[in-house]
Amino acid sequence: MKIAIAQMRVLSANCKENFETIKKNIEHAREQNACLIVFPEMSLPGYFNGDIWEQTSFLKDCEFYNKKISELSKGIDIIFGSIGIDWKKKNEDGRVRKYNAVFHAQNGKLKNNKKAKYPFWIKALMPNYKEFDDSRHFFDLRKLALERDCKEIDLYEPISVKLENKNIKVGVTICEDGWSQDYKFSPFYTFSHYYKHDFFVNLSCSPFEVRKQEKRQSVFYNECKKNNIPIFYVNCVGIQNVGKTIYGFDGSSSFYNPNGEIINLCGFFKEKLSIIDYDYEKKFINNNDQFKRLNSLSHAEEMQISIEYIIKKCLEEWNIKRVVIGASGGIDSALSAVLFSRVLGSENVYLVNMPSKFNSILTINAAQKLAQNLKCPFASIGIEESINQSLDQLQTLHFEAANEQPKITQLVFENIQARDRGGRILAAVAQSLGAVFSCNANKTELTVGYSTLYGDQAGFLCPLADLWKHDVYNLAYFYNTHVFKKEIIPKESIDVVPSAELSLEHNVMENKGDPIIYSYHDYLFRSWIEQWERKTPEDCLIAYVNGTLENLIGCEKDLVRKLFPTAKDFIKDLERWWINFTGMGVFKRMQAPPLVAITSRAYGFDMREQVGRVYFSQAYLALKNKLLA
Ligand SMILES: Nc1ncnc2c1ncn2[C@@H]1O[C@H](COP(=O)(O)OP(=O)(O)OC[C@H]2O[C@@H]([n+]3cccc(C(=O)O)c3)[C@H](O)[C@@H]2O)[C@@H](O)[C@H]1O
Ligand SMILES: Nc1ncnc2c1ncn2[C@@H]1O[C@H](COP(=O)(O)OP(=O)(O)OP(=O)(O)O)[C@@H](O)[C@H]1O
Numbered sequence: 001m002k003i004a005i006a007q008m009r010v011l012s013a014n015c016k017e018n019f020e021t022i023k024k025n026i027e028h029a030r031e032q033n034a035c036l037i038v039f040p041e042m043s044l045p046g047y048f049n050g051d052i053w054e055q056t057s058f059l060k061d062c063e064f065y066n067k068k069i070s071e072l073s074k075g076i077d078i079i080f081g082s083i084g085i086d087w088k089k090k091n092e093d094g095r096v097r098k099y100n101a102v103f104h105a106q107n108g109k110l111k112n113n114k115k116a117k118y119p120f121w122i123k124a125l126m127p128n129y130k131e132f133d134d135s136r137h138f139f140d141l142r143k144l145a146l147e148r149d150c151k152e153i154d155l156y157e158p159i160s161v162k163l164e165n166k167n168i169k170v171g172v173t174i175c176e177d178g179w180s181q182d183y184k185f186s187p188f189y190t191f192s193h194y195y196k197h198d199f200f201v202n203l204s205c206s207p208f209e210v211r212k213q214e215k216r217q218s219v220f221y222n223e224c225k226k227n228n229i230p231i232f233y234v235n236c237v238g239i240q241n242v243g244k245t246i247y248g249f250d251g252s253s254s255f256y257n258p259n260g261e262i263i264n265l266c267g268f269f270k271e272k273l274s275i276i277d278y279d280y281e282k283k284f285i286n287n288n289d290q291f292k293r294l295n296s297l298s299h300a301e302e303m304q305i306s307i308e309y310i311i312k313k314c315l316e317e318w319n320i321k322r323v324v325i326g327a328s329g330g331i332d333s334a335l336s337a338v339l340f341s342r343v344l345g346s347e348n349v350y351l352v353n354m355p356s357k358f359n360s361i362l363t364i365n366a367a368q369k370l371a372q373n374l375k376c377p378f379a380s381i382g383i384e385e386s387i388n389q390s391l392d393q394l395q396t397l398h399f400e401a402a403n404e405q406p407k408i409t410q411l412v413f414e415n416i417q418a419r420d421r422g423g424r425i426l427a428a429v430a431q432s433l434g435a436v437f438s439c440n441a442n443k444t445e446l447t448v449g450y451s452t453l454y455g456d457q458a459g460f461l462c463p464l465a466d467l468w469k470h471d472v473y474n475l476a477y478f479y480n481t482h483v484f485k486k487e488i489i490p491k492e493s494i495d496v497v498p499s500a501e502l503s504l505e506h507n508v509m510e511n512k513g514d515p516i517i518y519s520y521h522d523y524l525f526r527s528w529i530e531q532w533e534r535k536t537p538e539d540c541l542i543a544y545v546n547g548t549l550e551n552l553i554g555c556e557k558d559l560v561r562k563l564f565p566t567a568k569d570f571i572k573d574l575e576r577w578w579i580n581f582t583g584m585g586v587f588k589r590m591q592a593p594p595l596v597a598i599t600s601r602a603y604g605f606d607m608r609e610q611v612g613r614v615y616f617s618q619a620y621l622a623l624k625n626k627l628l629a
């Protein structure tokens with residue numbers, strides 16, 4: 001039995017182009033005598049479509065193309081993910097009833113799911129954590145069972161695919177249906193124990209995150225083993241965004257065999273149509289040596305492949321062909337220049353160094369060396385004159401009918417420099433070149449708002465926003481040693497103390513740099529964000545008292561006592577950054593550019609935040625008072 005697995009690139013809210021991709025895949029599968037082709041979840045309409053799901057005209061387009069796909073099913077059965085609409089019923093928001101659904105087309109028509117009395121199969125479990133928002137838009141199988149006063153299984157039957165006069169029974173699940181550990185209802189368990197199936201499909205639209213593939217494999221392998229059923233897991237590739245947060249979809253479509261084999265069918269971040277010769281009696285793929293097991297990738301490799309892929313697709317979809325980067329000689333802008341050069345070609349990445357009297361010759365030279373190594377166009381524009389002019393104007397500024405003169409403190413002057421570079425120079429250079437400019441903020445800086453609003457925090461995209469500072473270093477090292485195999489990112493940028501170079505307090509020649517101690521704060525901040533049970537100052541202070549903080553946050557042993565001789569020092573630092581993180585940090589993140597997401601918790605829509613809510617719990621305050629007394 002030849003089965004085609006279509007790991008296609010799905011565009012969000014673009015039925016027409018997705019239909020064309022689906023059509024091409026069907027034609028190729030038919031040419032290769034496949035009797036069945038399986039597409040990913042929501043392969044026609046896209047998945048992260050925001051509130052476009054509320055537009056009737058879009059829904060009508062989906063129905064139109066669902067029908068057009070069904071017409072392509074002469075001689076080949078098609079299983080595809082799309083939106084199922086019941087115009088006579090309502091969702092709980094009062095809008096028209098929509099299901100995240102799977103369609104089966106045979107002999108030119110959509111087949112009926114006789115149990116549900118719909119021409120589609122319905123997703124049972126709705127992910128509503130992190131970036132997902134399924135029940136905002138879709139009615140699910142569990143709700144439908146409640147409405148019809150029956151059980152979920154009463155609304156389900158296997159799909160029947162005809163093969164040489166035999167009916168092959170295909171089980172249907174949709175993405176989250178496989179991730180049922182924390183739900184009361186397990187679609188795989190219930191469906192496979194009630195009906196005899198030849199195999200299951202899981203149609204997914206599952207975003208990438210570092211180490212996600214390991215999680216997926218353990219989830220689907222467990223379902224396959226526990227219920228003794230082979231599973232074809234079919235995921236899409238491409239990018240889709242939930243507003244500010246941009247996700248990559250890595251595909252990694254695989255076959256799970258109850259004997260314990262996991263066979264990668266279509267690769268990692270690759271568009272691919274694979275034709276499988278499946279022996280449904282032996283529950284096995286013949287000649288599977290053409291499908292290689294995915295070698296397990298290192299953390300840095302996963303980051304490199306995913307970030308480059310996401311940036312590439314963003315630039316393609318947004319029709320951006322040139323990027324301008326403020327090259328400071330520091331590590332963040334250097335890594336950013338490498339990423340954009342790899343994607344766009346270095347001749348399209350313009351590096352601009354903008355020195356003031358606070359910039360060292362070391363970093364100025366490093367910026368130039370980076371441009372030479374990468375072969376990027378390079379220019380230098382000094383900002384000394386313009387910032388001094390701003391300073392003069394502000395120092396002599398007089399507001400009529402006001403008693404107070406503005407105070408131009410060191411902090412104000414630091415921000416004037418950053419805004420001069422970003423808002424005045426980079427924005428204009430970018431526009432004059434028909435380009436955009438990048439924001440090189442990393443996750444550590446974004447966490448505590450260590451960047452200037454409308455200055456270095458401006459730009460069209462934050463490619464490094466989901467990388468802690470230590471990830472930035474690791475990835476830079478990985479590029480030099482494993483990708484380029486020579487020093488492209490200058491050693492000086494790696495070795496120099498990370499510094500804003502906006503005042504004498506940031507003099508790198510005297511080893512003065514950022515107030516953030518990355519070897520500690522990276523891990524402290526990460527515990528506030530990425531741990532599933534998110535940590536707060538209360539957890540951190542308790543762990544500090546117990547001597548287990550390094551363990552809790554995962555930083556180097558004995559670091560805390562070395563950095564903070566007394567409890568007072570520790571608390572002062574903890575509160576400083578917590579206030580920044582939950583105060584100004586949020587306000588700045590709201591205004592930061594869209595970002596590339598690659599971890600289990602990225603800023604933007606994945607982590608929903610409120611402006612103006614700095615809070616310390618009662619238990620924290622009580623423990624703090626006890627320690628300081
Ligand atoms: N709720 C609110 N609604 C509207 N506006 C609000 C606001 N809260 C603050 N603001 C405004 O925002 C201003 C403060 O934000 P902002 O201007 O960004 O300045 P601010 O956060 O005070 O300072 C930026 C910090 O980042 C550092 N930095 C800057 C640039 C580059 C680097 C680097 O690592 O290379 C580091 C710099 O040394 C400084 O310590 C306030 O003065 C106020 O005008
Ligand atoms: N002298 C400069 N010339 C050009 N761009 C600059 C300069 N100083 C700062 N920038 C821009 O502002 C951004 C923020 O500066 P920041 O110091 O955080 O980053 P970095 O210099 O790349 O790395 P590091 O933080 O390790 O020093 C830089 O990435 C760069 O785009």
Ligand SMILES: NC(=O)CC[C@H](N)C(=O)O
Nearest residue numbers: 127175176179205206207
């Ligand atoms: N589309 C979905 O249902 C995605 C949810 C799922 N847990 C995943 O990330 O793979």
